[in-house]
Amino acid sequence: MDFFMAKFSKHVALYQKTSYSEITASLWLSLRLQLLAAFIISFIALMAVIGNFGDFPFKLGTPGLVGLALSYASPIVSLLSSFLTSFTETEKEMVSVERVLQYIDIPQEEQCGSVSPHLDWPSHGQIEFEHVTLRYKPSLPAALNNLSFKINAGMQVGVVGRTGAGKSSMINALFRLTPICNGRILIDNLNVAEVAVRELRQSFAVVPQSPFLFEGSLRDNLDPSGGTSEEKIWEILEKVHIRTLIESAGGLDIQVKESSVTFSIGQCQLICLARALLKSSKVKLVN
Ligand SMILES: Nc1ncnc2c1ncn2[C@@H]1O[C@H](COP(=O)(O)OP(=O)(O)OP(=O)(O)O)[C@@H](O)[C@H]1O
Ligand SMILES: [Mg+2]
Structure with missing residues (x-):
């Protein structure tokens, strides 16, 4: 439960961080758009005033035309912002499409083989x-x-x-x-x-070069498929000389983290070795 709560709040925090930046960015955009619109309207108003004096190239003519120009210019704020919003939204949604296409292109491992080996394969280990x-x-x-x-x-x-x-x-x-x-x-x-x-x-037991513990209890880490008796696990732990360590750490039901801070790298390697030994496999690989 704690694990899921921690994971949940981590994701919520991440989501809030990104949406906060998104809101800030869109506020900044709308501020600039409003400034632009204000500039356009003031330009028209200025032209209307200046155009009445002397012979200026842009003459707006009658006050009616000035009013028309101003009334056309005022909705420019909302028009501009909705145009840009739909533009950026499309761009944002396209990122999702791009991501999906990227995942589609990842070559997939072939899931099924052409022969199904015997249950006890490899029985010799050659x-x-x-x-x-x-x-x-x-x-x-x-x-x-x-x-x-x-x-x-x-x-x-x-x-x-x-x-x-x-x-x-x-x-x-x-x-x-x-x-x-x-x-x-x-x-x-x-x-x-x-x-x-x-x-x-x-079919094989392997101790990888970089020891890998996954998130969960130590028992799940040692015996992922389950079904091994408690005595057997302790016996193997004794064999790889980490029985006392596990006992002092709190037994088989302690939680381990993926980025293990509870155990040193060497201890993680021994746990992986114990995991490999617990697997009754004919072929054991130690890297
Ligand atoms: N994922 C990879 N992508 C590209 N090249 C790789 C990759 N992994 C290994 N190599 C290359 O393959 C060669 C063999 O690497 P490998 O990891 O098998 O060595 P190693 O004998 O296990 O070394 P070490 O004792 O350091 O573990 C190296 O020259 C390495 O540069
Ligand atoms: Mg290597």
């Missing part, structure tokens, strides 16, 4: 990269260039490389976060490109 080439953008050089290797089931493999060598890119390729442009990746002889992304990403 990973095979065959001539994998990955490019983040067509104009950029390949982050992974013709990479081939095979990791047999049950092996623990560490990939070592300089920073920027492409270690994280291998995980991106495996999870299909970035599509590969050449080659294929097989897990237990099943091409990952043929599996639905949702199932693919559910």
Whole structure:
């Protein structure tokens, strides 16, 4: 409840900030329009007076014509402001249209795969990269260039490389976060490109390079799908040596924030490690 209230008031504050600036801007516009209109009317009045003396090029002629000119000039304020308001409104609405068009153009991930793997896939955990080439953008050089290797089931493999060598890119390729442009990746002889992304990403446990905690209770963070027993969670926490830390922080039901201030980066990493260990997956990736 508190969480939603806080979120709500944050959004309301943001909305009020923008609408305040909008109102100020439109008041400033209408002030300037009124000044412009006042200038036009005074110009006509001045011309009417001056035009009567001497031979001036703009003669308004009879007092009737002067009255006509003045009566035509007076609604100019409202006309000008309504014209400009509709103009700016159209412009503003067009921004929404533009935004929608922008979202339409975002390429969508393919939701369903052509093969549906077994429930217990991957049952062994053999990973095979065959001539994998990955490019983040067509104009950029390949982050992974013709990479081939095979990791047999049950092996623990560490990939070592300089920073920027492409270690994280291998995980991106495996999870299909970035599509590969050449080659294929097989897990237990099943091409990952043929599996639905949702199932693919559910099948592995990963500890990302930058630890990620989402907003919610610590229990949800450790066991997002639910269903793991309390003892099991504590056992894993014991294994990654953060049991005492969690106990002193207030147990599994404490709320964590996305921009975690409660835990240090290292502690977040351990929580992510515990999350990966709790997932009974044959393939575990630690970045
Ligand atoms: N989102 C991206 N867009 C464009 N280029 C990227 C992107 N992510 C990575 N790269 C490029 O791909 C190459 C490999 O990056 P990657 O993140 O895989 O390196 P890494 O081995 O994980 O490095 P580190 O040890 O620092 O984590 C780098 O040269 C990087 O510039
Ligand atoms: Mg990396």
